[in-house]
Amino acid sequence: MPNYKVIYFGVRGYAETIRLVFAAAGVAYDDNRIEMKDWMVLKPTMPFGQLPVLEVDGMKLAQSDSICRFLADKFGLMGRHPIEKAAIDACAETISEIRVIVMRVQTNMDIPQDVKDKEMKVVLEEKVPPILEKLEVCLKKNKSGDKYFYGDTISLADIHFFACCETVVRLNPKAFDNFPKLAALYDRVKNHSHIYKWLQQRPDTPV
């Protein structure tokens, strides 16, 4: 087994799906959380000057979605056939759209908090639901039942959904009120034995 190291800040942000993929697969890795004060020294040593980065036996890989696909493929969380893999990938990309719109507001340091709160309300009440709607339909269409997005076992799509919706649910506990299948999926992933274990031992990572 290679030596894996995930390098990121002490937040969930773009790295939590990666950490959850390791958790689901039960594969050990070094969860390297760096301090902001050390970042400017490290930045030039990273492939595209950003985090997260995954080190595999010292080789640095960048871009969170690409890292997730690489790991999910290796750990059997990317379906059984190329077509299933493509469908899981497309679903994960759609889920990333939620993360993008939420994080865009969350990380905007140029606006006062009250403006930020208003923008987040718009995101949560107007922009996230149409994406959830599409995902609920996707879940219902699964020929193997509506337990997971594709097939009858957990995949990257399900894990990414949980990771990207953690913030949404914290900020809006009613987020899944109109999406019962997604609500059930969220709990199913949360209670997956390996993921549950990770959530219990995870360092306090509020955002």
Ligand SMILES: N[C@@H](CCC(=O)N[C@@H](CS)C(=O)NCC(=O)O)C(=O)O
């Ligand atoms: N598309 C990239 C985005 C990564 C990104 O925006 N990283 C931010 C932290 S969330 C970063 O490294 N910021 C520090 C910097 O750019 O100097 C990915 O998905 O990995």
